[in-house]
Amino acid sequence: NAGVTQTPKFRILKIGQSMTLQCAQDMNHNYMYWYRQDPGMGLKLIYYSVGAGITDKGEVPNGYNVSRSTTEDFPLRLELAAPSQTSVYFCASSYGTGQGGAKNIQYFGAGTRLSVL
Amino acid sequence: GESVGLHLPTLSVQEGDNSIINCAYSNSASDYFIWYKQESGKGPQFIIDIRSNMDKRQGQRVTVLLNKTVKHLSLQIAATQPGDSAVYFCAEKTSGTYKYIFGTGTRLKVLA
Numbered sequence: 533n534a535g536v537t538q539t540p541k542f543r544i545l546k547i548g549q550s551m552t553l554q555c556a557q558d559m560n561h562n563y564m565y566w567y568r569q570d571p572g573m574g575l576k577l578i579y580y581s582v583g584a585g586i587t588d589k590g591e592v593p594n595g596y597n598v599s600r601s602t603t604e605d606f607p608l609r610l611e612l613a614a615p616s617q618t619s620v621y622f623c624a625s626s627y628g629t630g631q632g633g634a635k636n637i638q639y640f641g642a643g644t645r646l647s648v649l
Numbered sequence: 650g651e652s653v654g655l656h657l658p659t660l661s662v663q664e665g666d667n668s669i670i671n672c673a674y675s676n677s678a679s680d681y682f683i684w685y686k687q688e689s690g691k692g693p694q695f696i697i698d699i700r701s702n703m704d705k706r707q708g709q710r711v712t713v714l715l716n717k718t719v720k721h722l723s724l725q726i727a728a729t730q731p732g733d734s735a736v737y738f739c740a741e742k743t744s745g746t747y748k749y750i751f752g753t754g755t756r757l758k759v760l761a
Contacts, residue, residue, distance in 0.1 A: 536692075563747050572657055574738055574751035575693070582747070590748065622692050628747045636681065636747050638740075640692030 538641035555623030564606040672739035679741035
């Protein structure tokens with residue numbers, strides 16, 4: 533019963549480096565999300581996906597890219613890491629019917645703590 | 650995760666008392682709301698939800714109240730226990746989408 537699995541748990545990057553945060557879910561959920569959580573703030577939506585091959589921007593997409601080639605995986609790519617990207621990143625998934633009006637509980641991974649120095 | 654929530658509003662409650670955590674939401678067209686609990690170093694965990702066509706929903710030891718007139722959501726925890734110590738977030742879902750807006754969060758401290 534893995535749920536949503538994120539790797540790595542911790543990472544330190546130098547300014548300008550790139551990396552991919554991995555996220556996988558085994559619940560056959562069609563919707564997946566990436567959030568960042570800064571100290572004293574709520575979660576901010578970076579990108580989301582309503583199904584394989586479909587992604588869309590959230591509130592704070594700049595500096596990030598995503599892809600969704602399979603239902604299970606939704607990696608988040610940082611191309612040129614900046615100190616402003618120091619944060620805790622959470623991936624989530626949910627089941628949606630596409631109507632936008634149904635109950636829709638999001639299940640979260642344990643997070644990736646990223647520091648950019 | 651330990652650095653998250655350093656500047657959050659904090660509610661301190663004696664063990665065994667009831668807790669009430671409040672949340673003001675922003676969009677009058679939001680149609681679904683969730684309360685999440687986040688323990689240190691972990692991801693948010695679902696507690697209870699409510700649709701916009703309801704004003705109250707009860708779970709095990711928890712109750713969510715929704716007041717659409719003033720765009721206010723509250724989470725009531727009965728007989729608060731040490732294990733309830735965490736940061737609590739409300740989230741509102743934009744009608745017609747599956748996008749959520751999360752509140753800043755409230756830290757609940759349970760005093761023995």
